[in-house]
Amino acid sequence: MPVITNIDDLKRIYARRVPRMFHDYCESGSWTEQTFRENVSDFDLIRLRQRVAVDMADRSTASSMVGEDVAMPVALAPVGMTGMQAADGEIKAARAAERFGVPFTLSTMSICSIEDVAAHTSKPFWFQLYVMQDEDYVDRLIARAKEAKCSALVITLDLQILGQRHKDLKNGLSAPPKLTLSTMADLATKWSWGLEMLGTKRRQFGNIVGHVKGVSDPASLMSWINEQFDLTLDWDKVKKLRDKWDGPVILKGILDAEDAKAALAVGADAIVVSNHGGRQLDGALSSIRALPSILDAVGDRIEVHLDGGIRSGQDVLKAVALGAKGTYIGRAFVYGLGAMGQKGVSTALDVIRKELDTTMALCGRRRVDELDRDILLVPRDFEGTWQTG
Numbered sequence: 001m002p003v004i005t006n007i008d009d010l011k012r013i014y015a016r017r018v019p020r021m022f023h024d025y026c027e028s029g030s031w032t033e034q035t036f037r038e039n040v041s042d043f044d045l046i047r048l049r050q051r052v053a054v055d056m057a058d059r060s061t062a063s064s065m066v067g068e069d070v071a072m073p074v075a076l077a078p079v080g081m082t083g084m085q086a087a088d089g090e091i092k093a094a095r096a097a098e099r100f101g102v103p104f105t106l107s108t109m110s111i112c113s114i115e116d117v118a119a120h121t122s123k124p125f126w127f128q129l130y131v132m133q134d135e136d137y138v139d140r141l142i143a144r145a146k147e148a149k150c151s152a153l154v155i156t157l158d159l160q161i162l163g164q165r166h167k168d169l170k171n172g173l174s175a176p177p178k179l180t181l182s183t184m185a186d187l188a189t190k191w192s193w194g195l196e197m198l199g200t201k202r203r204q205f206g207n208i209v210g211h212v213k214g215v216s217d218p219a220s221l222m223s224w225i226n227e228q229f230d231l232t233l234d235w236d237k238v239k240k241l242r243d244k245w246d247g248p249v250i251l252k253g254i255l256d257a258e259d260a261k262a263a264l265a266v267g268a269d270a271i272v273v274s275n276h277g278g279r280q281l282d283g284a285l286s287s288i289r290a291l292p293s294i295l296d297a298v299g300d301r302i303e304v305h306l307d308g309g310i311r312s313g314q315d316v317l318k319a320v321a322l323g324a325k326g327t328y329i330g331r332a333f334v335y336g337l338g339a340m341g342q343k344g345v346s347t348a349l350d351v352i353r354k355e356l357d358t359t360m361a362l363c364g365r366r367r368v369d370e371l372d373r374d375i376l377l378v379p380r381d382f383e384g385t386w387q388t389g
């Protein structure tokens, strides 16, 4: 059994175990991947203040996100096709999150359905909604999420149109994978993934297949998905969706202070500063760089969360010390899931919590609510001197 000490260890095993098509789907950004890369590398620009001779007994990483207690300020981000990274992937990830005490967010584009995840977990999870043109379908999704007792609705706003990831086109990404010569040659080397996948019936988009008329085979499904994102989504529609949900609503994909103010105006409970993990607008600022100006604009009136590029507990600490109330991990948990299933997701969470806890202590802080900008060394021009136009 390999000794796992950091997220990169999981990433290496993940790359060996999971078919190239799904590995590349996860490990890519749009176009040149500049934003994808900078989401990670910009965290390194922020340094930490080492403090000594501070009582560090009785530490805790516990906190809360949209009123829910969390063991640390980290949720699992919605990740489409998680059930292709490992058989029954959403159920495994949700169970790991539940055991650990952090929120799990189920994507609209999951393999396991809302009902299926609810049946295999005992605590409420969060549901992420993509706004589709078919309003009845969207209403039914919301009703299904309510029925399943989901405790928050995460509405993703940065994907009305799909960013292009070159590798997905070249690999012919689909769920389940199409069996071409090249996918079969690759699958032959990923036999443990294949054996597990043969043992489950969950191999298609569980929230779509059987819930939309005319979608039966993989080809009709892929074209339905690609054509269905609502190009006409605007703040009025977001407000209407907000009002359809009784509990907390989290608007995901905010990267601009003006949009953060609009999110506040429609009554969101939280926003996620996010560029979809660098998968949509290539050339956009990294999430961590965009965070300070958004906090300045709305941080005292709405909960501000962040995702994008988090690969360690130190990254979590930096985002929270800047002012984020919570963070999300996408790829970091997928690496764990693909590498070692549910245990791998638990390991990813353990690694991150340990790094967060130790870093807090060495910065002279014992609790999450004591993390503030005072422990950070932020380059003077961290956000960059930009002008529009």
Ligand SMILES: Cc1cc2nc3c(=O)[nH]c(=O)nc-3n(C[C@H](O)[C@H](O)[C@H](O)COP(=O)(O)O)c2cc1C
Residues within 6 Å of the ligand: 025, 026, 027, 039, 077, 078, 079, 080, 081, 107, 108, 109, 128, 156, 252, 274, 275, 276, 277, 278, 279, 307, 308, 309, 310, 328, 329, 330, 331, 332
């Ligand atoms: C493979 C993959 C699939 C994703 N699918 C979705 C999705 O279905 N819905 C969504 O809102 N965001 C989706 N995202 C974006 C994540 O929720 C999150 O914003 C991003 O992964 C954060 O960056 P990180 O991976 O660097 O942590 C996806 C990200 C990845 C890597």
